[in-house]
Amino acid sequence: MKKMFGIWVAVVFGxxxxxxxxxxxxxxxxxxxxxxxxxxxxxxxxxxVMTMNTGQEDQKYDINIWHKKKDFYRVELTNEQDKKxxxxxxxxxxxxxxLSPSLNKSFKFQKEWPENGSQPYLYQSLVNDVTKDxxxxxxxxxxxxxxETETNYQNNNNLPYQEIYFDKNTYTPVKxxxxxxxxxxxxxxxxxxxxxxxxxxxxxxxxxxxxxxDTSEKAVSGTGKQDxxxxxxxxxxxxxxxxxxxxxxxxxGKRVIMSFSGEKEFTLVExxxxxxxxxxxxQMVDGDIVxxxxxxxxxSGNTIEWTNNGMNFMLASEELTREELINVxxxxxxxxxx
Numbered sequence: 366m367k368k369m370f371g372i373w374v375a376v377v378f379g380x381x382x383x384x385x386x387x388x389x390x391x392x393x394x395x396x397x398x399x400x401x402x403x404x405x406x407x408x409x410x411x412x413x414v415m416t417m418n419t420g421q422e423d424q425k426y427d428i429n430i431w432h433k434k435k436d437f438y439r440v441e442l443t444n445e446q447d448k449k450x451x452x453x454x455x456x457x458x459x460x461x462x463x464l465s466p467s468l469n470k471s472f473k474f475q476k477e478w479p480e481n482g483s484q485p486y487l488y489q490s491l492v493n494d495v496t497k498d499x500x501x502x503x504x505x506x507x508x509x510x511x512x513e514t515e516t517n518y519q520n521n522n523n524l525p526y527q528e529i530y531f532d533k534n535t536y537t538p539v540k541x542x543x544x545x546x547x548x549x550x551x552x553x554x555x556x557x558x559x560x561x562x563x564x565x566x567x568x569x570x571x572x573x574x575x576x577x578x579d580t581s582e583k584a585v586s587g588t589g590k591q592d593x594x595x596x597x598x599x600x601x602x603x604x605x606x607x608x609x610x611x612x613x614x615x616x617x618g619k620r621v622i623m624s625f626s627g628e629k630e631f632t633l634v635e636x637x638x639x640x641x642x643x644x645x646x647x648q649m650v651d652g653d654i655v656x657x658x659x660x661x662x663x664x665s666g667n668t669i670e671w672t673n674n675g676m677n678f679m680l681a682s683e684e685l686t687r688e689e690l691i692n693v694x695x696x697x698x699x700x701x702x703x
């Protein structure tokens with residue numbers, strides 16, 4: 366009797382195990398499904414919120430992501446701290462651009478984007494990071510397939526890992542946590558919508574259309590009250606201090622030039638135009654797109670340029686490393702120099 370009972374238990378246990386095995390997707394199964402899912406779609410539209418807590422206070426972006434197969438991208442980022450409009454990262458047949466429509470300012474990049482590094486809000490980049498990391502950790506929750514992978518941030522060695530949550534049913538991204546060396550989440554992207562069957566207008570990825578934005582009111586002097594020029598200072602000064610601050614009146618605005626000296630020397634230039642130029646050509650940049658937390662910047666050699674809250678900024682130094690240059694630029698949010 367005991368023998369028969371043992372056989373029965375073994376059969377039942379084996380059957381339950383077989384059912385469980387049939388229902389579980391392996392790491393390889395999920396990776397294969399992610400790749401085929403990405404390959405089968407003609408494009409996507411997604412919405413997300415990106416939270417960055419790499420500075421004194423959290424920065425939040427609302428992000429609209431559009432992709433049209435194969436190399437057309439439009440990523441609109443709106444920082445809730447910046448009341449002057451959005452920035453757009455655009456890729457089309459003409460190249461890669463960072464656009465600030467409200468200031469009618471644009472940068473054009475020669476280097477490959479988004480292939481040249483991890484992009485936590487792009488489906489292609491997330492799947493690519495998963496497939497490239499042969500040692501990626503894989504876990505399964507009730508609703509998600511979760512991968513922990515290495516990242517590839519060329520200008521930031523402080524974010525070596527990421528956790529990526531894919532929806533179990535659609536295999537689209539739900540959440541991404543970008544982690545520091547101690548596995549603290551310094552950047553988090555939460556997707557609220559992901560449409561894998563979108564429609565696009567013919568000119569959705571054209572620079573001219575994306576530069577129109579809502580500049581009409583801002584581009585004309587005298588429409589509405591003009592904002593005052595508020596000088597902002599870096600909180601991170603790489604062991605240096607402010608030694609000179611010079612204000613220059615321009616024909617159509619104001620410029621402030623700040624010189625810092627100490628362990629490293631650098632210069633920070635801030636300017637605000639009263640009248641936004643109606644026609645400008647893209648400024649060519651032989652460099653990289655960098656996310657500064659408060660805005661998206663253009664890093665070229667020993668210089669970073671960006672726009673934020675209706676102002677133009679340029680940080681330059683022959684002595685700061687690229688990482689130090691980025692860290693100082695990220696911290697240009699303060700009202701006082703300590």
